[in-house]
Amino acid sequence: MNKNDYGFPDGFLWGGALAANQCEGAARENDKGWSTADALTQGVFGPVSIPPEGFYLKAEGIDFYHRYKEDLALLTEMGIQVLRVSIAWSRIFPNGDEEIPNEAGLAFYDQLFAETERQGIQPLVTLSHYEMPLHLATAYGGWQDRRLIDFFARYAQTVFERYKDRVKYWLTFNEINMVLHAPFNGAGIQGDPKEIDKGVLWQAVHHQLVASALATKIGHEVNPDFHIGCMIAGSPVYPLTPAPEDVLEAMRKDRDSLFFADVHARGRYPGYMLRYFREQGIDLEITSEDEELLHHTVDFISISYYMSYCATADPAKNIQSMGNIMSAVKNPYLEESAWGWQIDPKGLRYILNQLYDRYQFPIFIVENGLGARDTLMPDGQGSFTVEDDYRIDYVAAHLRQIHEAIQDGVEVLGYTTWGIIDLVSNTSNQMSKRYGFIYVDRNDDGSGSLKRYKKKSFGWYQQVIATNGASLFR
């Protein structure tokens, strides 16, 4: 890779990210089964509705299922090179435990990936982005059941073989470290995370880690050219003060996430986690076959990045700030979004360096963006737009820090901004929390034409891509 002072490396992949359950809609079309995402009709922390009842936005999403050609045409006009999407497992195996996949579900992604190929866009595909067939949650208790490893492996094998000529970049589980904080969202386990037995949760985590390694093994067998990555919610943890107790607390909290990358990159459990299990009396079932499988490490690490956190050992200083799925100690030096997420572009440079120092694996930033309320207004040319300078400022500041990290020597594969087209929020199930560079006319009550409009950020990002990042420094 050639680098210059104001550009990004040659081959750096610019793009956007979406997830099936937040954009596709068509919740029951072509024999799709219910997914756990359907059951969270009011957001990640709402009640679990089995079966899903009443109105919920994800049932129709932004109708990407029927409008993907129009959307890909707009994204091609923007110039993106990579589009992160996910496959809805419940389209392929509606119940999750069948032997034979649903042909109609497979056919949809055939068409989608044929279209990305036609448009010259590289797909980056997540196997499980916060969803799994709902039946696996109700009949098996989700990932606490070891049999899910085989169900997931069958699903992975099926889609790897089917799309091997059109998809090269894969991710196993979205934000796998969030299972601990939202167990139904991440692992189909019902109940309050604080009340679920720790042993049950960690056993589910272990099953997912083994399943991720097994999928990586299978993927490399199906096509040795595959690049398969893990995906963690990346939020570095700073000590609130230089008190040694705070520094240690920050290290401990940081390891809640780093642990997942450690296993994916090193192929074994780190000593600090074995100590934790010992001291908590958690006795996991880890077979020697599991240990063997974990050796199938990933090719790269991917992260979402929205914020950093602080940690303190002093309860009196523990003022909480809202975060993505989890909350943490508020950093007094940072501003926050309208949803209370603290904004810290430099934290992205920090975590990229931290991960690269730790593993020397290439890193892909597969989510980053600003959730904000937008106002649609006439664009003076007979259509509508959004003057979203706040979003441009946010993304530009983060991209400049990625550039810094690259100058620091970190190998960064690419950047896919989150929700490049407005979609349904994961935590709050709102449309009004918008991330896109493309506006979708849909409101929280489900009204709206679903028409797409280019925001100001559309043209701005088009320039960034066309200049390979150099326009960020003009």
Ligand code: BGP
């Ligand atoms: C990540 C999820 C995404 C996405 C994003 C923004 O945790 O991987 O699916 O939703 O956060 O979160 P939200 O939609 O809650 O604003």
